[in-house]
Amino acid sequence: MSAMDLGATKFEAEKLFQRKRLIGFGIPAVIAVYFIYIFFAFDLPGLAGRANLDNAVTLASDSWSYKVHVTRDNRTGEISYAVEGERKGTYPEGQRPDWVSGDEVTTIDLGRGHIVRYLPDNRTEIEIPGYQLIEVQAQGRSLTTNLPADLPDWISASNRRVGITTPEGRITLTGARTEVFNYFAGWELFWFTFDSPYHGQSLATILFGERLDPERSNLSGAFSDWWNNAMWRHKDVAWAIGETILMAFLGTMGAAIIALPLGFLAAKRFSPFMLLRAATRRLFDFVRGVDALIWTVVLARAFGPGPLTGALAILITDTGTFGKIFSEALENVDQKQIEGVSSTGAKPLQRYRFGVIPQLVPVLLAQILYFLESNTRSATIIGAITGGGIGLMLTQAIQTQKDWEEVAYYIVLIITMVMFMDWFSGWLRGKLIGRKD
Amino acid sequence: MTETTFGNAAQTVASIQSSYVAQVQRRRLYGGLTLLLFVILMVSGFNVADSRNAGGFWDGLHQIGDYPADVLSEAWEKRADLPALIVKYFPALVETINIAAVSTLIGAMGGLFLSLMGTRGLAKWPRLIPLFRRISDIMRAVPEIVIALVLIFVMGGGPVPAMIAIAIHTAGALGKMFSEVAENADMKPVEGLASTGATWSQRMLLGVLPQVAPNYVSYALLRFEINIRASAILGFVGAGGLGYELRNSMAWGPGRFDEAAAIFILLFGTIVFFDQVSSRYRNRLTEGKGQ
Numbered sequence: 001m002s003a004m005d006l007g008a009t010k011f012e013a014e015k016l017f018q019r020k021r022l023i024g025f026g027i028p029a030v031i032a033v034y035f036i037y038i039f040f041a042f043d044l045p046g047l048a049g050r051a052n053l054d055n056a057v058t059l060a061s062d063s064w065s066y067k068v069h070v071t072r073d074n075r076t077g078e079i080s081y082a083v084e085g086e087r088k089g090t091y092p093e094g095q096r097p098d099w100v101s102g103d104e105v106t107t108i109d110l111g112r113g114h115i116v117r118y119l120p121d122n123r124t125e126i127e128i129p130g131y132q133l134i135e136v137q138a139q140g141r142s143l144t145t146n147l148p149a150d151l152p153d154w155i156s157a158s159n160r161r162v163g164i165t166t167p168e169g170r171i172t173l174t175g176a177r178t179e180v181f182n183y184f185a186g187w188e189l190f191w192f193t194f195d196s197p198y199h200g201q202s203l204a205t206i207l208f209g210e211r212l213d214p215e216r217s218n219l220s221g222a223f224s225d226w227w228n229n230a231m232w233r234h235k236d237v238a239w240a241i242g243e244t245i246l247m248a249f250l251g252t253m254g255a256a257i258i259a260l261p262l263g264f265l266a267a268k269r270f271s272p273f274m275l276l277r278a279a280t281r282r283l284f285d286f287v288r289g290v291d292a293l294i295w296t297v298v299l300a301r302a303f304g305p306g307p308l309t310g311a312l313a314i315l316i317t318d319t320g321t322f323g324k325i326f327s328e329a330l331e332n333v334d335q336k337q338i339e340g341v342s343s344t345g346a347k348p349l350q351r352y353r354f355g356v357i358p359q360l361v362p363v364l365l366a367q368i369l370y371f372l373e374s375n376t377r378s379a380t381i382i383g384a385i386t387g388g389g390i391g392l393m394l395t396q397a398i399q400t401q402k403d404w405e406e407v408a409y410y411i412v413l414i415i416t417m418v419m420f421m422d423w424f425s426g427w428l429r430g431k432l433i434g435r436k437d
Numbered sequence: 438m439t440e441t442t443f444g445n446a447a448q449t450v451a452s453i454q455s456s457y458v459a460q461v462q463r464r465r466l467y468g469g470l471t472l473l474l475f476v477i478l479m480v481s482g483f484n485v486a487d488s489r490n491a492g493g494f495w496d497g498l499h500q501i502g503d504y505p506a507d508v509l510s511e512a513w514e515k516r517a518d519l520p521a522l523i524v525k526y527f528p529a530l531v532e533t534i535n536i537a538a539v540s541t542l543i544g545a546m547g548g549l550f551l552s553l554m555g556t557r558g559l560a561k562w563p564r565l566i567p568l569f570r571r572i573s574d575i576m577r578a579v580p581e582i583v584i585a586l587v588l589i590f591v592m593g594g595g596p597v598p599a600m601i602a603i604a605i606h607t608a609g610a611l612g613k614m615f616s617e618v619a620e621n622a623d624m625k626p627v628e629g630l631a632s633t634g635a636t637w638s639q640r641m642l643l644g645v646l647p648q649v650a651p652n653y654v655s656y657a658l659l660r661f662e663i664n665i666r667a668s669a670i671l672g673f674v675g676a677g678g679l680g681y682e683l684r685n686s687m688a689w690g691p692g693r694f695d696e697a698a699a700i701f702i703l704l705f706g707t708i709v710f711f712d713q714v715s716s717r718y719r720n721r722l723t724e725g726k727g728q
Contacts, residue, residue, distance in 0.1 A: 249478070294701060
């Protein structure tokens with residue numbers, strides 16, 4: 001090798017290195033520039049202003065705790081006790097939480113020396129350690145207080161409304177009513193509401209104890225009261241999850257059934273007519289390109305909201321995807337097996353049955369089962385748009401912006417559902433076509 | 438002696454044949470039962486879905502075309518406005534694509550980290566492999582809409598909640614696919630680098646990444662396609678971009694169908710375009726052409 005060759009080779013090598021260096025630094029640089037552009041395009045600096053941290057705090061604390069409302073109606077003087085302030089969670093007549101006491105004067109002990117007293121004539125006294133005794137008198141629509149002019153930031157007061165937030169609970173006073181919110185950890189009334197005889201009973205009592213409701217046996221009564229729990233709506237939730245899985249199942253399987261014959265039409269080896277092949281392929285591209293979102297919108301107009309609409313949207317979109325995958329799988333079928341079968345004198349249909357299908361089935365099943373899992377997630381999302389299944393319940397719970405413990409419950413259920421479907425489809429795949437690893 | 442052997446053999450053939458026939462029959466029976474079960478599930482499932490739907494399947498079937506026909510006819514009447522509308526909604530399209538692109542990038546980085554941490558032989562802390570696998574399982578299992586809705590409540594509407602939601606799901610999904618690729622990576626370069634005293638990050642960067650990069654990029658491109666769809670859908674629940682505009686124009690109903698049509702066209706065109714581009718690049722990457 002002459003010196004000139006060596007020089008040229010060295011030059012080549014240097015050029016190569018230079019190019020690699022350029023790529024090595026260039027790609028990260030491009031990504032960084034893109035991130036900077038996004039930083040401003042998405043208005044991240046302005047996000048801090050728009051974000052509502054109070055919302056985040058409410059969300060985080062409400063998702064694992066519940067509050068009991070003690071409300072005095074200032075017109076009638078009646079005091080009611082309700083979990084989350086909902087009618088379904090109201091304490092039955094004559095019962096009240098044990099941290100409330102007194103008849104003439106109702107004393108609410110929020111804990112750690114925080115005490116609220118509902119006095120006659122719509123007067124209220126609030127004792128907070130380290131602060132003066134707060135006295136409020138409600139009259140008509142206005143309030144008179146003994147609060148000084150400069151208030152700490154946990155008290156907000158006007159002559160219409162006073163709000164006091166303490167670590168032990170919240171107090172709001174208006175002319176019409178006085179309300180105390182006492183917070184506790186946990187999901188209250190998850191099993192039974194107050195109107196059920198099983199509320200507050202231990203598991204052992206329900207299982208082995210005496211009959212609590214003379215009409216029914218403990219086990220069936222407890223189950224039916226839990227199933228029909230008005231606060232947590234276990235029955236509706238179970239139905240919603242069933243609907244979501246049903247959407248995924250119907251959509252996936254329906255798409256597979258429709259896509260299989262169409263896949264033959266689109267595969268070069270099995271479809272002699274070029275025009276038909278091209279038309280089928282364009283059809284696949286079209287239904288895939290329109291996307292589940294638009295199909296959902298269009299189908300919801302024809303069928304109304306519900307699980308069927310979601311199932312059909314998944315079905316149509318996935319027909320395109322499956323058709324594409326199936327026809328590709330068909331084109332990669334090994335010819336030798338078909339030749340072997342036809343050498344035994346098999347007719348065309350038998351050639352398909354014993355030459356093609358056995359090669360195809362593992363691929364198809366693997367894809368179908370993978371899509372079954374992934375469509376469970378899609379069905380949740382489509383349900384939120386078209387109104388069906390657990391997706392809708394989640395959207396509704398978030399939009400009411402108060403039942404965060406229900407939101408947390410639904411999120412846990414959704415994740416469990418998807419992980420279950422993931423496991424189930426993996427298990428079924430293992431059973432049907434054997435594990436690869 | 439020979440006779441008995443012969444007799445035995447004949448008996449064996451007969452028994453083999455009968456057991457084979459029995460096996461085939463049993464298999465047919467199982468196959469038939471499975472098929473029957475499947476058909477029952479499909480039919481009853483369809484009936485349940487039909488009864489819980491607001492409108493019935495058979496009533497709605499002939500109405501499928503109505504809405505698209507309304508939209509198309511109105512859009513055709515106002516076809517002169519269509520180019521202007523497409524220009525008007527182009528920024529929303531850019532936002533939708535940006536959401537998908539950023540979340541794919543961030544998700545790919547997260548997935549890369551999760552996959553390296555969760556692969557036997559590569560993990561920096563082998564004891565934590567199950568932990569990282571569970572993390573990526575959970576991230577994968579969360580539908581985007583769950584995180585998006587919660588974040589919209591906290592941050593207000595806009596692209597950022599959608600971006601975070603899609604990025605989390607992408608990280609989990611890519612984490613799993615990446616680690617399947619990384620499991621098959623050749624360990625020799627890594628061992629070679631280790632013998633020179635390379636740190637963990639150097640071993641990964643120089644020993645593993647060059648082997649797996651084509652597959653990783655191919656998976657990330659596939660994910661980008663999926664994320665464009667996801668970001669359009671999340672827009673529909675309030676996260677900005679094209680989906681948001683689509684919901685607004687649909688809420689107006691007749692009279693604004695030309696806008697809906699413009700958005701349909703943009704969305705369809707974008708999805709098909711990125712589908713084609715990414716599938717071409719993916720073929721090149723995985724089949725090793727082009728390089």
